[in-house]
Amino acid sequence: MGPELRHLRYLIAVAEQGNFTRAAEELRISQPTLSQQIKQLERVVGAQLLDRSGRSVRLTDAGEAYVHYARRALRDLAAADRAVLDVADLARGHLRLAMTPTFTAYLTGPLVQELHARHPGISLEVREMTQDRIEASLSADEIDLGIAFEGPHLAGVTADPLFTETLSLVVTAHGRPGGRKGEEGAHAAADGPLSVADLAEQQLALLSNDFVTRGHVDAYFAAHRISPPIAVEANSIQAITEIVQRTPTLATVLPDAITDDHPHLTPIALDPPLPTRGVTLLRRDSAYQSAAARAFTKLAHRLVQERGYAPA
Template sequence: MELRQLAYFVAVAEERNFTRAAEREHVAQPGVSAQIRRLERELGQELLDRSGRGVRLTEAGEAVLPYARAALAAVEGARFAVDELTGLMRGRVAVGTVTSHNVDVAALLAAFHEDHPAVDITLAEAHSDALVDGLRAGDLDLAIVSVGKTVPDGLDYEVVTDQPIVAAVAPDHELAPHDTISLDTLRGRPLISLPRGTGLRTRLDEACAAVGFAPRIAFEAGAPEVLAELAARGLGIALLPRSFALTRADRLCAVAIERPALRGRLVFAWRADGPARPAGRELVVRARAMARAAKSA
């Protein structure tokens, strides 16, 4: 019994016609007939009733059909498994990340490379909006992005950090003595922020719009370290993740923002239907495990 015999039998059973079955299998019609005859001789039963204008299954044919389909499906599954392994072992994976965070991306990629040395890995930095576009387009398999309460449509994610965004000011700033301020306190004051397209800036713009004002951005920079330095020199109020501001407590005061509170989430993100590349899917599994281990530590 050969696989092609089962494939031709299933094709004729489904098409109810030898000619159409041959066209579907891209072979000559006599070849289909000959192979099915051989299958029938091997099984000792006729599988097809050829007496009428069309082709019908005999009782034996009805009994054999589900097994023939199952055998072909099993072979297809084996081929898919091999293709997956080949794609993983010799594929590529593309990763994106925002510019500043505490995720040990190097450790993640190094461990992946050690297990799959033939996979090409690329890493690029960009704003969250650009990274989201890259994920949706399939250009990126995995990205570290900053998001708000909801994740952009079409993506799935694993939270890495979820923390307040604070107003970071120099020790001699008028807001420094305060533990908390309302968001409205920032109205009209010179602010220091990441540029548009970043997750933190999106959170700020959305929150300010909700309470009726546009933030006055006096200084804009692409790295939180630069924002912190500008604020420490008294040039305005920097909007920074709380943990980042606290690491510079000798030069900055971190003032909590309430009514409403600003929060930022950093997540591993990928397409909701999964990366197209096998290597990308494997990296997503590892990234999720890394994030969960960090949260449980």
């Protein structure tokens, strides 16, 4: 008799925990039962899979090789389960989506609204995570699609260009910056783009270094040899937008699209402009593409076009 699925799950749990007691707690079975099941698997396979001689339990060379294929088998089985539940008419289905924090500020709401309006039977799981975590999750089949920026990607991850994101200085809708020192604060009247010279003296509220956007902004400052005074740093886009719309002397740098749904905020072009960023829809190239994932992909392309985002 060959190994059963529970044997694979048990072995992976012990390998990840490095300890039979913790693995048994995670699996909600007794430790003696877990030990017995692992020994049964080793008899079936004909090789020792775990090294129990040290303080922690480790995989043997044979165990490393076996766990690699065990994980793949469980991923493929999960994909098979989703394929069985998937139906072409989209009356039901499930989609696991991840995106970087910037996109949750202006893209998540419209996308979910459209998906629910068109396909109310599809349940959606949305996660916010860093780009490297999105790609790792795709490779591990923990998510179906991810929205992130273009650039080098992990092997096996396919990028579908979605649109081009533009960034600008963002201020409260009550006015705009434009003054050097001596003029009427941050919102003295000015026409056209704001120069780098004026930006150098503008007090800013910026996202923290946790965000890719901050690195993009800092690179722009460095390229033009300016160091604007940073009055506020925050690790929340919601906090930044709230602060700027209530503080006329402060400005920030955010994607133009964020102002679409914030009538109290106004984008101001910079001269020279901030570099644009390509936005992509990521997926694992060998993964099963459900009807829900295919429908979401079409919907996303249509929505960014309708909202007037720059083409990829």
